[in-house]
Amino acid sequence: MKTLISRLACTAVLLSPFAAAPALAEDVVNIYSYRQPDLIEPVLDAFTEQTGIQTQLLFLDKGLEERIAAEGQNSPADVILTVDISRLTKAKEAGITQPVNSEEINAHIPAEFRDPEGNWFGLTQRGRVVYASKERVAEDELAYADLADPKFKGRICMRTGQHDYNIGLFAAMIAHEGAEKTEEWMTGLRDNLARKPEGNDRAQAKAIYSGECDIGLGNTYYVGLMKTNEKEPEQKEWANAMKVIFPTFENGHTHVNVSGMALARHAPNKEAAIRLMEFLASEKAQQVYAEQVFEYPVKPGVEASDVVQSFGTIKADTLPLTDIAKQRKAASEMVDRVGLDDGPQS
Amino acid sequence: MQPSQAVNPAPLPLDRLPPVRRLRHRAIVAATALIAALVLLPVLVLVSVGVTGSGEDWPHLMENVLPRSTLTTLWLLVMVSAGTASIGVTTAWLIVAYDFPFRRLLAWALVLPVAVPPYLAAYAFGEFFHFTGPVQTALRALFGWQSPRDYWFPDIRSTEGAALVLSAVLYPYVYMTTRVVFLMQGRSIADVARTLGARPGKVFRRILLPVARPAIIAGVALVLMETLNDIGAVEYLGVRTLTFSVYSTWLNRGSLEGAAQIAAVMMVIVFAILMTEQWARRKQGFHAARATQIKARPPRLQLTGWRAAAAFIAVLLPVLAGFGIPIQVLGTFALRRLDQLFEPALQNAFVSSVLVASATAVLTVSVALMLLNAARLVRRPGVLAMARVSTIGYALPGTILGLGLLFALARFDNTVDGLARDWLGLSTGLLVSGTAGAVIYACTIRFLALAEGTIRSGLEKLPRNIDDAARSLGCTPARSARIVLLPLLTPAIMTAGVLVFVDTVKELSATILLRPFGFSTLATHVYENASRGVVEDGAVAALLIIVTALAPVILLSRALMRDETS
Numbered sequence: 001m002k003t004l005i006s007r008l009a010c011t012a013v014l015l016s017p018f019a020a021a022p023a024l025a026e027d028v029v030n031i032y033s034y035r036q037p038d039l040i041e042p043v044l045d046a047f048t049e050q051t052g053i054q055t056q057l058l059f060l061d062k063g064l065e066e067r068i069a070a071e072g073q074n075s076p077a078d079v080i081l082t083v084d085i086s087r088l089t090k091a092k093e094a095g096i097t098q099p100v101n102s103e104e105i106n107a108h109i110p111a112e113f114r115d116p117e118g119n120w121f122g123l124t125q126r127g128r129v130v131y132a133s134k135e136r137v138a139e140d141e142l143a144y145a146d147l148a149d150p151k152f153k154g155r156i157c158m159r160t161g162q163h164d165y166n167i168g169l170f171a172a173m174i175a176h177e178g179a180e181k182t183e184e185w186m187t188g189l190r191d192n193l194a195r196k197p198e199g200n201d202r203a204q205a206k207a208i209y210s211g212e213c214d215i216g217l218g219n220t221y222y223v224g225l226m227k228t229n230e231k232e233p234e235q236k237e238w239a240n241a242m243k244v245i246f247p248t249f250e251n252g253h254t255h256v257n258v259s260g261m262a263l264a265r266h267a268p269n270k271e272a273a274i275r276l277m278e279f280l281a282s283e284k285a286q287q288v289y290a291e292q293v294f295e296y297p298v299k300p301g302v303e304a305s306d307v308v309q310s311f312g313t314i315k316a317d318t319l320p321l322t323d324i325a326k327q328r329k330a331a332s333e334m335v336d337r338v339g340l341d342d343g344p345q346s
Numbered sequence: 347m348q349p350s351q352a353v354n355p356a357p358l359p360l361d362r363l364p365p366v367r368r369l370r371h372r373a374i375v376a377a378t379a380l381i382a383a384l385v386l387l388p389v390l391v392l393v394s395v396g397v398t399g400s401g402e403d404w405p406h407l408m409e410n411v412l413p414r415s416t417l418t419t420l421w422l423l424v425m426v427s428a429g430t431a432s433i434g435v436t437t438a439w440l441i442v443a444y445d446f447p448f449r450r451l452l453a454w455a456l457v458l459p460v461a462v463p464p465y466l467a468a469y470a471f472g473e474f475f476h477f478t479g480p481v482q483t484a485l486r487a488l489f490g491w492q493s494p495r496d497y498w499f500p501d502i503r504s505t506e507g508a509a510l511v512l513s514a515v516l517y518p519y520v521y522m523t524t525r526v527v528f529l530m531q532g533r534s535i536a537d538v539a540r541t542l543g544a545r546p547g548k549v550f551r552r553i554l555l556p557v558a559r560p561a562i563i564a565g566v567a568l569v570l571m572e573t574l575n576d577i578g579a580v581e582y583l584g585v586r587t588l589t590f591s592v593y594s595t596w597l598n599r600g601s602l603e604g605a606a607q608i609a610a611v612m613m614v615i616v617f618a619i620l621m622t623e624q625w626a627r628r629k630q631g632f633h634a635a636r637a638t639q640i641k642a643r644p645p646r647l648q649l650t651g652w653r654a655a656a657a658f659i660a661v662l663l664p665v666l667a668g669f670g671i672p673i674q675v676l677g678t679f680a681l682r683r684l685d686q687l688f689e690p691a692l693q694n695a696f697v698s699s700v701l702v703a704s705a706t707a708v709l710t711v712s713v714a715l716m717l718l719n720a721a722r723l724v725r726r727p728g729v730l731a732m733a734r735v736s737t738i739g740y741a742l743p744g745t746i747l748g749l750g751l752l753f754a755l756a757r758f759d760n761t762v763d764g765l766a767r768d769w770l771g772l773s774t775g776l777l778v779s780g781t782a783g784a785v786i787y788a789c790t791i792r793f794l795a796l797a798e799g800t801i802r803s804g805l806e807k808l809p810r811n812i813d814d815a816a817r818s819l820g821c822t823p824a825r826s827a828r829i830v831l832l833p834l835l836t837p838a839i840m841t842a843g844v845l846v847f848v849d850t851v852k853e854l855s856a857t858i859l860l861r862p863f864g865f866s867t868l869a870t871h872v873y874e875n876a877s878r879g880v881v882e883d884g885a886v887a888a889l890l891i892i893v894t895a896l897a898p899v900i901l902l903s904r905a906l907m908r909d910e911t912s
Contacts, residue, residue, distance in 0.1 A: 056864060
């Protein structure tokens with residue numbers, strides 16, 4: 001008897017998940033996202049409030065493009081949200097996006113932040129900058145090239161060179177200054193490291209705070225997130241122990257990357273999806289990114305948050321993002337070749 | 347002590363069997379092959395992805411990636427197997443053979459670390475041994491050091507550190523398999539040796555280790571596969587293993603083919619592990635001649651004084667490392683966020699985790715039983731080989747296995763949909779991919795090795811001739827399985843179910859890739875919070891993972907203890 005009951009229970013358990021198929025009602029937008037739910041939920045809630053259209057969010061950490069491609073014409077995906085230019089271009093190349101031609105979106109997002117054919121749109125920018133110890137770093141201005149200067153030997157820390165954010169920076173460097181020069185620079189950077197690359201961007205701030213190193217590479221918005229972290233107040237101390245320096249390429253500009261959106265190729269709720277995309281490009285949504293997530297809005301006229309403005313004015317790189325994305329593979333192979341992730345070798 | 351071969355005559359050739367049995371054998375072989383095919387499906391898809399690759403990445407991989415990451419992986423495997431084997435065997439032996447303070451409590455506490463996912467353990471160790479963590483802070487206070495330049499402290503973010511972390515949470519696999527052998531057979535043999543005048547140390551070395559060797563190797567094999575498939579811990583600790591290279595090849599160099607090819611290299615390592623395990627079992631004939639002996643146990647050797655203290659500490663340390671440190675670190679963060687416990691999102695994640703893990707446990711154990719039963723009925727190497735090969739999914743990185751499954755399921759769904767559109771004029775959409783069923787399927791494939799290995803060890807420890815005796819007394823094979831084997835195998839089956847449940851609760855990467863909308867497990871909940879670099883916000887869910895995984899572990903542990911004391 002006991003086994004019969006347990007068998008029935010097991011059968012019920014096995015079958016129950018199949019009952020919950022994804023809803024395909026008209027007033028729903030299905031979002032496949034590389035961006036964390038809690039970052040975009042405030043914006044999505046505002047969208048639902050304004051339009052009555054519900055949103056469903058599926059967060060993935062890897063394989064989003066592969067999943068949509070495999071699902072093919074039956075894919076429930078309407079809108080794709082992601083960070084990093086290379087993922088936006090990859091989505092387009094994989095044929096999982098379709099062009100959107102919305103005057104409203106185009107009016108809000110400057111041309112340099114969108115695909116000419118409308119296959120993807122940038123929403124926010126983040127700078128890849130230097131975190132420097134207030135106490136131990138005298139310089140207030142640095143070029144990316146300076147990171148290879150022997151005067152910083154044993155003083156730099158960073159996360160793994162294979163991370164998207166670093167690959168983006170290295171790819172930009174290759175696009176600007178050529179592979180040979182970049183490799184030389186990367187070798188110098190490697191030998192300036194205080195330790196093997198590890199942790200995330202916040203961990204570099206923590207390492208500066210604790211004295212393990214003086215200079216770290218990180219994204220701008222983490223500083224805002226740390227400075228306002230009420231749950232873990234010690235992160236405020238990490239952020240306050242350092243200053244943000246906008247390093248520059250030879251052209252005097254700083255590397256920025258974008259987060260963005262795209263319309264899925266087989267979007268079942270295309271109209272609602274475009275309305276969501278228009279909303280995400282709107283001033284209201286852009287303000288939320290600026291205030292709550294501390295990113296730079298792409299829409300001209302929407303101010304960055306006060307915390308971010310306190311770093312100074314960023315001169316964002318003008319090189320087309322797609323040119324940078326093309327160097328990504330070369331950058332990744334260079335990281336392996338140089339052995340950046342092995343830490344200093346001399 | 348009879349070698350099993352002597353009891354079991356060689357199977358008759360198929361054409362000499364009576365027609366009914368021949369038919370049944372064929373049916374069993376076909377069913378086994380079908381199950382094996384379903385389980386191997388994603389692996390085969392991956393192989394085909396790898397084969398279609400141009401190979402243009404290989405010059406780069408060979409020159410800059412593979413030699414390093416293969417060496418790192420092998421070194422990590424060597425250290426983790428040494429670590430888990432020494433911790434697992436020592437503690438199992440102390441618990442079984444000696445009596446010292448808190449022994450009974452520690453006997454089940456030793457299992458606790460199995461509930462801690464390696465990625466959380468890595469994070470906790472990182473925090474605990476960090477410059478700002480309790481250990482270094484205490485050292486600085488003690489010696490008056492100021493900055494990290496004043497003293498040297500080993501870096502947890504290294505291959506050695508990763509080996510420490512993984513050993514601390516994975517040793518229970520060895521502890522559990524070894525302890526069962528010591529309990530079932532070790533003591534009776536050991537007592538004979540002891541009455542003949544051998545010292546305990548010699549008995550351990552000369553008698554018990556050889557007896558337990560297959561069990562130790564079975565446990566270590568599980569540990570090695572877990573180590574191979576781990577991405578969370580090694581990524582956090584900055585160790586570039588083959589799994590890490592699979593991801594960077596796929597994600598940063600945009601080459602899924604190259605990633606699949608590296609995964610194929612990993613499968614070669616897995617085959618080597620499986621073969622080694624098989625080889626280590628080749629002479630295993632140490633099962634007790636009578637089942638009743640399992641219950642007959644003389645008293646433990648009572649330890650006193652410093653010996654008791656040493657035994658106590660030796661057993662306590664692994665528990666503190668594998669369980670204490672993660673609980674301390676995550677608990678501190680969780681205490682500041684207890685309000686999260688009442689969030690519906692967390693509660694839903696908890697329910698999903700329990701449902702998926704239960705379903706996976708039942709399904710996986712059933713599949714394992716079917717495979718092993720086939721091997722029992724059709725005593726042919728081919729069938730056993732099929733059963734073994736089916737377990738290979740365990741060693742693959744979850745996302746990669748998940749991708750293979752995703753491709754297969756989506757192809758299936760779209761084919762069915764296309765047929766339905768052509769013939770019936772309606773769309774069936776995605777039937778399996780993007781459902782919780784896909785998640786359960788993936789977890790079943792991933793953890794079949796756990797269930798198969800655990801139950802097989804149990805089966806091999808039973809005297810083979812009791813099945814034969816039941817059959818010769820007129821039992822059908824099915825009846826013999828039901829009334830003779832299954833009751834004796836209950837502990838092994840329960841253990842297998844619990845292990846699969848625990849691993850499914852911990853599973854992250856395949857779940858996050860394959861899940862449907864609005865479906866979160868505790869593990870994905872933690873990840874959603876942790877991926878912005880704020881693991882702290884996931885601490886409550888992380889502790890809930892540990893507690894959820896722990897409940898059945900404790901129940902099982904108690905059940906096994908009852909078994910032991912009765």
